[in-house]
Amino acid sequence: MKRLSVIILLTSLLMDSYAQQATLIVINPSEQQRLEVIEADLQTINKQIGTSDTPLIVRNAFGQEQPYQKSYDGKLLMYVSVQPHSKAEFTIVKGEPSSFKPYVFGKLYPERADDITWENDLGIYRVYGPELQRSGEQAFGTDVWVKNIPELVVEERYRMHMWGVGQRDSLKRVGKAKESSEIYLATSFHHDHGYGLDCYSVGPSLGCGAPALMKNGELIYPYCFKDYKILDNGPIRFTVELTYHPNNDGITEHRLISLDRGSHYNKVTVWYDGIKQPIAWASGVVLNGEGLSLLGHDFVLYADPTDNPKVHQSQIYVGTLFPNGIDETKMLKGEKNHGLGIVRQYSGKPYTYYFGSAWSSYDVRTMAEWQLLANNYLYNIKNPLITEIK
Numbered sequence: 001m002k003r004l005s006v007i008i009l010l011t012s013l014l015m016d017s018y019a020q021q022a023t024l025i026v027i028n029p030s031e032q033q034r035l036e037v038i039e040a041d042l043q044t045i046n047k048q049i050g051t052s053d054t055p056l057i058v059r060n061a062f063g064q065e066q067p068y069q070k071s072y073d074g075k076l077l078m079y080v081s082v083q084p085h086s087k088a089e090f091t092i093v094k095g096e097p098s099s100f101k102p103y104v105f106g107k108l109y110p111e112r113a114d115d116i117t118w119e120n121d122l123g124i125y126r127v128y129g130p131e132l133q134r135s136g137e138q139a140f141g142t143d144v145w146v147k148n149i150p151e152l153v154v155e156e157r158y159r160m161h162m163w164g165v166g167q168r169d170s171l172k173r174v175g176k177a178k179e180s181s182e183i184y185l186a187t188s189f190h191h192d193h194g195y196g197l198d199c200y201s202v203g204p205s206l207g208c209g210a211p212a213l214m215k216n217g218e219l220i221y222p223y224c225f226k227d228y229k230i231l232d233n234g235p236i237r238f239t240v241e242l243t244y245h246p247n248n249d250g251i252t253e254h255r256l257i258s259l260d261r262g263s264h265y266n267k268v269t270v271w272y273d274g275i276k277q278p279i280a281w282a283s284g285v286v287l288n289g290e291g292l293s294l295l296g297h298d299f300v301l302y303a304d305p306t307d308n309p310k311v312h313q314s315q316i317y318v319g320t321l322f323p324n325g326i327d328e329t330k331m332l333k334g335e336k337n338h339g340l341g342i343v344r345q346y347s348g349k350p351y352t353y354y355f356g357s358a359w360s361s362y363d364v365r366t367m368a369e370w371q372l373l374a375n376n377y378l379y380n381i382k383n384p385l386i387t388e389i390k
Helices: 002-019 042-049 130-135 154-173 177-187 367-382
Strands: 021-028 034-041 056-059 075-082 086-094 105-109 115-119 124-127 143-145 208-215 218-220 225-233 237-244 252-260 265-273 279-286 293-295 299-304 316-321 328-332 338-346 351-359 386-389
Touching: 021 034, 021 042, 021 075, 034 042, 034 386, 042 075, 042 086, 042 386, 056 075, 075 086, 105 154, 105 225, 105 237, 115 154, 115 237, 154 177, 208 265, 208 316, 208 351, 279 299, 279 316, 279 328, 279 351, 293 328, 299 338, 299 367, 316 367, 338 351, 351 367
Parallel strands: none
Antiparallel strands: 021 086, 021 386, 034 075, 056 086, 105 115, 115 124, 124 143, 208 218, 208 279, 225 237, 237 252, 252 265, 265 351, 279 338, 293 299, 299 316, 316 351, 328 338
16 A cells, blocks of 8 residues: 555656646748747746746757747747758746846937837847937938847947047037047947947938838828837847827827847837728838849848948848738839838738848848848748647
8 A cells, every 4th residue: 555655656746747847849841941039828838837927947959958038928939940841849847047148139228319229139220219309300210220240239339429429529619629520430339340330321211111101102201209118128039119199190100019039120010090091001111322122022122322332331231021911012202212012001900011131241241142031031931930839
């Protein structure tokens, strides 16, 4: 009887131990090698492990701990590599994870006119806030900063830039024009100090991938955001929700933007309150100069020559992708020319598309590579990795 009790106890402990872990299987059904962020349902994982929202440890088949993130919308995020027609398996257990190196980060910079600027290991993006709108400066679209190292650099760029602006202005006031120019050249994020710069022109345009309604064939530009909420902030995904001031027709725009580790493209979902009848909607990129542009049935790509081509001697590759379909792509000429994807009869419901960038002085050297990357990205969106939890 005692022996039977021991067997029952050991069996119970074994079953308990088994119930304390889950297996995450990531399946690649496509013919392409994949390296991207996957999402797994946290509620299902917790149920399998028999726990609530507690810290977790994720290990690969070797037993090595893997970085992960819990997203605001109940997903476990991981950056994984999977061979074509193959699968990768991970074990998840309760426990305190190690601290993970961040690959994404973003925040509001009130010291620089309420910018929200965010980055990952491949690029940097900026949208403008209430303080800039109050100044009267017309900068409507999404800005791009280029970088050529995977480390996070935005915090240091702002710190150095704002310090340099203060020093420049102080020197100007005492008549030291030469020293003023030298300190600005040495500190401004508009100049490359070995890890990239801000050399993309936005102004009164959509910049890289901002959305806009259209009336009589013309863009109704959004202005700066009114309110924001950062929902995810690394180490693998950054997500921000933006709300804009109502336009002259009482229509309010909302955007949900996320950027993942290892991605050249942001995912954005846009929706509007107050649209009473269908209206044209568009997104795309501003065409600054003579750069090569490519328009396909579900993408707009452009090789931007930078704001000073003779000095920079590089290109910023920008683009918008429309995996959910659009009615047409076209060039729109005006004070600022654009390459656009257009939905003719838009009712205001959530619409998801992608915008992004690369720099010829980093990992995408030519427009041909940028087009290939866009094609692969669209393919991957339409053929997602599959996650199973057991």
